[in-house]
Structures are given as C-alpha cells and as structure tokens.
Amino acid sequence: MSVVYNLTAAGNDAVFGKNEQAQFPLEYRRLLGLISSGGHIDVLRGRLRRFPDALIDDWLKELQDLEMISAQPAVTLDDFTFTGRRPPRLPPLLDDDSKELAKTAVIAGATLLRSGSFIADERVKNLPALGKSTEQTMILLVEDDPDQVALGQLRLKLAGYRVRSVERAKHLSRTLREERRPDLVLLDVMLPDGNGFDLLGKLRASPEFATLPVVMLTAKAALSDIHRGLALGADGYITKPYSKTQLAEVIRRVLKQ
16 A cells, blocks of 8 residues: 655654754655655655665654654545646755765766766666566657657667657656556657656656656756756666667666566
8 A cells, every 4th residue: 555654743843943954864864855845655765766665664664663754545646747737846955965966977977978878777776677578668758859759769669669659748648647657768858848857857756657767868968967867866868869779778777678
C-alpha cells in the first residue's frame, strides 16, 4: 500500500524553525526537506534514486520513531496532466548535496563533449532491471521537430525497440494517461507548449511516474542545462547529433538489458 509522509510539529520545526539543523544527521535533514514539498513514498524514492529503496525505508522508519514525521495511506491520484500547474518548488539543496551535484554536472559536461552521452550512474544503479527483451520495450520519444522525430523513430526501430512519439506537452499528458506506460522516456527540452526541464520536474513530482526512467535528448548541453537536468532527476543525457549506437547503448545501460 502506498503511503504519504507528513511533517509533525517537531519535523516542521526542524525544517522551518530556528533550531540548529546541524544537530540532525544529513540523511534526516535531506528527507525532512523533501517531505515538506511532497511526501508520497514513490516521489521520495524517485528524488532519492541514488539510495536503495530499503535504505530510504529505514530512514523513514527512524524519523517516525523520532516522531518527526507521520504516515497515512495515499489517496486516489488525480489524472496526470502537464497543463495548468507548475512543478513543485523543491527545498534548497544541502551543502553536501549541492557540492556533489556541481561535481557530477562538470563530469557530465566533459563526458558529453567527449562522447555525446552520459549516464547518471548513481541513480541508475538503484533502478531495477527491466526484465524485458528489446522487442518488448516501449520507448516514448518527446520531440517536436519532424526531422528529429523521423530520425529518432528510425534509429529506435533499427535498434529493435518499440516506439511512440509525441510533439507537445499536452499530448504527453494524454499518452501517459491513456496508453501503455512506456519503459523509458527520451525527452527533448524545447517544445512548443512546454519546457522539457519543467516536464521532468512534473514527472518526478508525480507518484505514478516519479521513478520512470528519463533520458534527456537535446542540443542544450551548457553546464547550467546539464546541472538543471541532473538536479531534477534525469537518468541520462544524449546530445544531438547522435547515432543509433549511442542511443541503444544508453537505453540498454539505463534499463539494464
């Protein structure tokens, strides 16, 4: 059964009060901050994918024992949509996490310049193996440029994958509601009615899709863009132009096929 965690008065005071937060372990402060912006268990696991689920569950139990959070059954989820709402505002990163993210972004930028692709290994290592053959794997391509759509579909099919594509954020909402759940999303940044980073933020804030593998497929490879994508929970990056071999290798590694 899915649960939602909420801050108690003690937990709220630890996050927003005048207490010296340094007295709490880093793991507790990180979790308390995230719970303050949305405490569904699947969203927490998606945001903290670099840690095993069992370890996250242990930390949550410890916070319950300390009476800093409470748990209740999750209510029925609303229909998923990208329209009419902004991604939730996340708490500021703790110093340790901010430094680690900055370091990873620099490594990712250098790797993208050298090879054109990057895997967020810390996140991917805790993703479960998909357990499907390539021919059974559904990839959802989010791209608005007709030439890039045709090229992406061709390369995915040549690599043996099944593929669907959408060109707008509103179409992505409908596809995720009505069609079979994809096994991985390839997400462009520049779309006619949305920004790929905002879409990634909304996916990671949604219990249904918080742990859905997402790889950014974009020409935007500035360090600030890479930093933003990794902060929001991208599992990988592929920069345009790219090859079928690059595409297939990244998907294979993320899905552990």
